Amino acid sequence: LAAPRSWRGGPRAAMVRRVVSLLSLLLLFLPTLAVATAEPPPPPPPPPKKPQNYAWVMDVCVRHDCFKTGCASLRDSNTGNVTTTAGACVSSCADGGTSLNGTSPREFDAALRVLRWDCASDCKYRCMTAVERARRREGLEPKKYYGKWPFARVLGTQEIVSAVASVANGGAHAWRLPTLTRAAKRRMRFAALWLGFTLVNINAWIWSVLFHCRELPFTHYMDYLGVNIVFFYALYAAFVRAFEPSARRAAALAVAFVAAAVAHVRHVNPPRQRYRYEYNMRAMFALIGAFWVVMLWWAFRGFRFRSRGGGGGGGGG
Structure with missing residues (x-):
């Protein structure tokens, strides 16, 4: 529609043009003004809290806190407070420097020193016990740490029950050692064979005792x-x-x-690689299976020989 001729020039037309321009500017900046004056949106809801990974917590507190602050710390997932495990090692225990915050370095008793507990290993143990206490409070099941289930240290011994059982097994072999030694000296048949078997068993049980007392790479x-x-x-x-x-x-x-034994040991324990536990277990099952096959065949043959009145079935021993 065309505007009337009386509006096309003159002051009335100029006023209309100014009003239209102002309205246009107002419409142009209205969204910006609304955004500027509006209240900020509420923050997004926090992500759901993940369950505490206590294995990770222990790894962090051992690798960092023990040697940075001198002790193992643990964040309680219930309260969020950072607590310090009582009696954990201090910095002077780790590097021989001055004690932390005027505290005395941790003193190890004779049992811990004999079994070669040091600051790092003692810190790991104390952090593990602190983590497990927190897990029990939350009703969580125990977890493995460094490939082992949690243990309670007794006089520096990591697995006291297993160590005592190993002593009993080794003692049973040692009890018959004098008898076999006398028989071997008299050159009795197969006495030397079973004397050797007794000696390798005693050796194995000795190392089993040491391993359960203190797990080190060598033991x-x-x-x-x-x-x-x-x-x-x-x-x-x-x-x-x-x-x-x-x-x-x-x-x-x-x-x-x-x-064969040397080749097996070299295969399951390659330098700078993880011990091949699965292969070792399968190989040991194969050996013990072959052992029982041979011995059952020998026993069955001796039984048949005796049932026919053949006497001793190959001699004693």
Whole structure:
């Protein structure tokens, strides 16, 4: 629609143009003004709280807090407060420097020193116990730490029940050691074979005691090595007892078993790599299975021989 001619010029038309311009500017800046004067939106809701990963907490407090602040700290997931485990190691325990905040360095008693507990390992143990106490308060199940279930240290011993059981097993073998030694000196048949079997068992149980008292890389290696030697020797003894080879063939068989044992130990414990527990377990099951097959065959053969009135069935021992 065209405007009347009287509006096309003159003051009335100029006023209309000014009003239209002002309205246009107002409409243009109205959204900006609304945003500027509006209240800020509410903050987004916090993400749901994840369950506390206590294994991660322990790893952090051991790797960082022990050597930075001198003790292991733990954040309580219920209160959010950071607590310090009582009696944890201080900085002077770790690096020989001055004590932290005037506190005295942690003193280790004789049992801990003999079993080679130091600041880092003691800090790990105390942090583990603190984490497990927090987990029990929240009704959570125990978790493994560094590949092991939580334990209660007794006189520096990590697994007191297993250590006592290992002593009992080793003592049972040691009890018969004098009898076998006298029999071997008299050159009784197979006495030397079973004397060797007793000695490798005593060696294995000694390392088992040390391993359960204090798990260190060396005691871990020697414990598994002792078990490997026992299983390989058991199968060797079964072959010698069942088939009664000549001395020359028995020596050759011993060399073969020693070579197999060395190859197995090198395979399951490669340098700078994780111990191959699964392979070692399968190999040990295979050895003990072969042992029982040979011994059951020997026992069945002796039973048949005696049932026919053949006498001793291959001699004593």
